Amino acid sequence: MEKKLAFLGPHGTFTEQAARAFANGQALKPVPYPNIIEILNAVNRHEVEYGVVPMENSIEGTVNMTMDWLIHEVDLPIxxxxxxPITQNLLVAKRDNPLPLSDITRVLSHPQAIAQSHNFLRENLPQASIEYVNSTALAAQTVSEHPDEPWAAIGTxxxxxxxxxxxAQEQIQDFSNNYTRFVLVGREPLDMPASEREKTTILVTLPEDFPGALYQVLAAFAWRKINLSRIESRPTKKALGSYYFVIDIEQKMDEILLPGAFAEIExxxxxxRQLGTYPFYLHQTNS
Ligand SMILES: O=C(O)C(=O)C[C@]1(C(=O)O)C=C[C@@H](O)C=C1
Incomplete structure (x- = not known):
């Protein structure tokens, strides 16, 4: 039976591209959801088997909504x-005489897409107000539905x-090396294509703040020569200054080394807390 894969809708988001790449060769039907929380909740309450959500962008950093919901609200393995690769474009409603940039009064997009295009907006559209919406494709759809308004959307x-x-203008992101990492989460294992590269993501909570605590955590990996590719602190939401550390270990899971490091940290x-051990892929084509 075909299983469902939730993605951030409507059609035309970057997340849909990631979902279609994950679904390639699998009996999975991508279905749109209105926001990241709805995607993760739908998987959590068994409405769909899998979901794809953005996790981190090379210009703007972590998608906090995804990270926090995975930590605090659901228990879903990655x-x-x-x-x-992400290319942002300025899009306007189709007309015979295209709208000049100086006439645009309002720019709609997802906050991550706006953040990736700050310089372009400041230099070229200083007169326009910015409106954040749930996805780049929702911005595109909204602008297309109001062809008489001097609005623009940022998206694929x-x-x-x-x-x-x-x-109205192609390739408006402030830095050319723009990538977003998307993660697939699910309640059931999925046969993924083989990848040379594997990651394990863990969440470490310190018992209390004492000198060298984080140093000791990192030492458990360092002397075992375990390569970390990300360390990030997120608030525990329990007190000001209280954090979790999210650590990505970029290495095939070793049955002795990694559990040994975890035991030392404990x-x-x-x-x-392990958030998942999973293959990772780099998609080359741009859009
Ligand atoms: O709005 C979209 O198209 C999305 O898929 C979301 C999202 C994000 O949250 O980072 C995905 C990739 C880009 O970085 C911009 C927006």
Missing amino acids: LGELAL GLNVELYPLQF AIGCQV
């Missing part, structure tokens, strides 16, 4: 990760094929 070039839109009084 099953895979895909890094996609694919949107000009999905909605009556045209490019022995100094820290809690270790």
Whole structure:
């Protein structure tokens, strides 16, 4: 039976591209959801088997909504990760005489897409107000539905094929090396294509703040020559200045080394929660 894979809708988001890449060759049906929380909740309450959510962007950093919901609200393992190149474009409703940039009064997009295009907006559209919406494709759809308004959306070039839109300007992101990491979460294991690269993500909670606590956590990995690719603190939401550490270990799970490091960290009084061990892929094509 075909299983469902929730993605951030409507059609035309970057998350949909990631979802379609994950679904490739699998009996999975991508279904749109209105926001990240709804995707994770739908998987958590068994409405769909899997979900794809953005996790981190190379310009703007962590998607806090995803990280926090995975930590605090649901207990869903990460099953895979895909890094996609991201190209942001300024899109306007299709008309015979395209709207000049100086006439645009309002720019709609997802906060991450706006953040990736700050310089472009400041230099080229200082007169426009910014409106944050749930996804880049929702922005594109909204602009296409109001062709008489001097509005623009920021999103993928694919949107000009999905909605009556045209490019006002292509490639407006402030840095060319723009990538977003998306994660696949699910309640059931999924047979993923083989990857040379594997990651394990853990959450470490320190018992209390004492000198060298984080140093001791990192030492457990360092002397075992275990490579970490990310360490990030997120608030526990229990007190000001109280944090979890999210650590990505970029290495095939070793049956002795990694559990040994976790046991050493637990022995100094820290809690270790595993968020998943999963393959990761880098997608080369741009859009
Ligand atoms: O709005 C979209 O198209 C999304 O898929 C979300 C999202 C994000 O949250 O980071 C995904 C990739 C880009 O970085 C911009 C927006």
